[in-house]
Amino acid sequence: MLHWGIILVGCAIVQSSLQATYYTVGDKWANVVQNPKHPQPLMQNSRWIINATNPHARIRVLCTDFRLAVSPPNSCKYAKVIFDDGVRKEVKCEAQWDLLVQGRSSSMSIELQVTPGGGGFLNCSAKQIAPPAEQEVIDLQPGEPVVRVAFPEVRGLDQLKVWKFRSASEDKISLQCTMGMEDRARSCDKCVKDILTIDAGEGPKQYCGSDKVVVISKEKEIKMRFETFPGTQAHIDCIAQGISGSDPNEYNNVKYSEEDSSEFGAVRGTKPTTCLCGISNKNSKRIINGRESTESKYPFMVSLRTPTNLHFCGASIISPIHILTAAHCVSKIALKNRPEPETLLPVVGTNDRMKDASHGQTQKLKVKEVFVPESWFEVKNNLANDVAILLLETPIKFSKFVSPVCLTPKLPRIVNKYIKAMGWGVTEYGNPDKLMEANVQVLDKAVCNDNAKEICFKNGKSASCNGDSGGPYVYVDPETNRYTQFSLVSYGKRGCAGKHFIGTNLAHWYDWIESTMRNTTSEYNICKKVED
Structure with missing residues (x-):
């Protein structure tokens, strides 16, 4: 037959x-x-x-x-x-x-x-x-931004592209790709239609299907070729980065090293600021992750409370009459209601949410008006555009224990570096009475949240949680030696136990902050570094 x-x-x-x-x-x-x-x-x-x-x-x-x-x-x-x-x-x-x-x-x-x-x-x-006439060459090195490669823009076509990733230093590079491609052929267990070919220095290897690919270069170069067959929906989404250790994510290779921070914010740097900002009151002790902050150590820190004196969010002083916080601290996420100033009680000059400071400079303030970007109200149950400014009825009395934080119009080069977070949020031991501080690592947005309006932070034992929202993420500007706020606590992916935490990128909102302040006063401006 x-x-x-x-x-x-x-x-x-x-x-x-x-x-x-x-x-x-x-x-x-x-x-x-x-x-x-x-x-x-x-x-x-x-x-x-x-x-x-x-x-x-x-x-x-x-x-x-x-x-x-x-x-x-x-x-x-x-x-x-x-x-x-x-x-x-x-x-x-x-x-x-x-x-x-x-x-x-x-x-x-x-x-x-x-x-x-x-x-x-x-x-x-x-x-x-055959080797294509053109290929995209990407140079990488540790500490530089992660490069994201998503291809193709239009799916379903007959397409081919080649990349060469090179280390600009003596370090190796890593490549991590998620794939959406045709599976291997049943008859031969080979990639036949959509083919991703990667050569990390040990010869080309082919990939297809929906697995995740993670490779580290043997030397200083990785070559990648991606071919799509007409009619399929093949696509790849990859991140490439220079690495200084064995982990494919550079942030895991960068370890926190305790340093003497007794002079951070205490002495003037090589460049001045437009007004006195970002100072710190410290003793000679070094800072250790998760340790209580000394009394009024960070004079710009604000406890945002209910009229009955219950702390619920953090904030920061940016002028004698302006306080910066998160929009979701003044407008409910589910309702996106217009803020009500009379429901807010900002308290400055204390590091204890239960009592005033011993130096007598604790101040409880009245809010006159609340400003939130209109884009915040557009989508309910969404934390996009999470920033707000409180306008006070009377100016804050500045002193050694109460003063503003510095702001910056540009996001500093701090990817994979450790910065400072602070707040009264939930810890593994419950809600602390004293202000807590922690060293938190900044991640490249391509690693966890490719959104220019937000900044990504690695979770850890000392990460932010409920009650920290609206509080500042600060770093010490090496030129001014002042604490400079570049982000504020917004939310955690999958809650406090999630892998990443997301902060609002204040550089994105700098013009809005500046114009909001200008429209409410002609006397006070943003405190920032004086550029040459």
């Missing part, structure tokens, strides 16, 4: 003449073999000759339909296809799922040989495989 793969057919007289058809192929897939009288099978000896436009290329053939007549035990008795590239021959019979043949030269002959009663169904495409 004779079968076409799994289809039963009868016998027919086979024409013995050999028909040859010639094709020239380039970098795109081209259909070279098909049944001209489909749904009738091919039942005569046929030959197709394929040549590449590039004499140094290799021919690749993919048959998405390959079903030849079968009569066990000799599966090739009635029909077979011979692939011949001049270097080797491959003979294929029976039915094949997504048959891929990779040639070793710039030409290939495909010959169908049938005997009486034989034949089959064929549909094959071919292209040349």
Whole structure:
């Protein structure tokens, strides 16, 4: 009994003449073999000759339909296809799922040989495989921003792109990709349609399917090639970065080292600020993660409370009449209601949420008006555009224990570095009465949250939690030696136990902050570094 793969057919007289058809192929897939009288099978000896436009290329053939007549035990008795590239021959019979043949030269002959009663169904495409004329070169080094590669912009097309990632230092580089591609062919366990090829220094390796790929370069270079087959929805999303250790994420290679911070914010740096800001009141002790802050150590810190004196959010002083916090501290996320100033009680000059400071400079303030970007109110249950400014009825009395924080119009180069967070939020031991401080690591936005309006922080034992919202993330500007706020606590992915924490990027909102202050007073401005 004779079968076409799994289809039963009868016998027919086979024409013995050999028909040859010639094709020239380039970098795109081209259909070279098909049944001209489909749904009738091919039942005569046929030959197709394929040549590449590039004499140094290799021919690749993919048959998405390959079903030849079968009569066990000799599966090739009635029909077979011979692939011949001049270097080797491959003979294929029976039915094949997504048959891929990779040639070793710039030409290939495909010959169908049938005997009486034989034949089959064929549909094959071919292209040349050669180094592309162009490739994108990306230089990386530890401490520099992570590079994200997402390709293609438009899915479903026949596309090819090549990247070369190079280390700009003596360190290695890592590449991590999530894939959405056709799976390996069932017949040969190979990637046949969509193919991601990565060479990290130990030879090229092919990937497909939906797995995550993580590779580290053997030396200082990684090459990546991505090919998509027409009609599929193949895509990749990769991040590449320079690494100084064995972990593919540089932030895990950067360890916190305790340093003497007794002079941070205490003495003036090489550049002045437009007003006295970002100072610190300290003793000679070093700072350790998660330790209680000394009394009024950070004079710009604000406890935002209910009229009944219950702390619920953090904030920071930015002028004698302006306080900076998160929008969700003054407007409920689910309702996006307009803020009510009379429900807010800012308290400054204390590091204890239960009592005033011993120096007598604790002040409880009245809010006159609350400003929130209109974009905050557009989508309920969403924390985008999480920033707010409180306008006070009367100015804060500044002193050694009460003063503003510095702001910056540009996001500093702090990726993978440790900065300072502070607040009265929930810890593993409950709600602390005293202000707590912690060293928190800044992550590249490409690692966790590719949003220019937000900044990503690594979770840890000393990360932010409920009650810290609205409080400042600060770093010491090396030129002013002043604590400078660049973000504020917004939310945690998957709550306090999540992998990352997200802060509002204040550099993005700097112009809005400045214009809001200008529209409410002509007397006070943002405190910032004086640039040359």
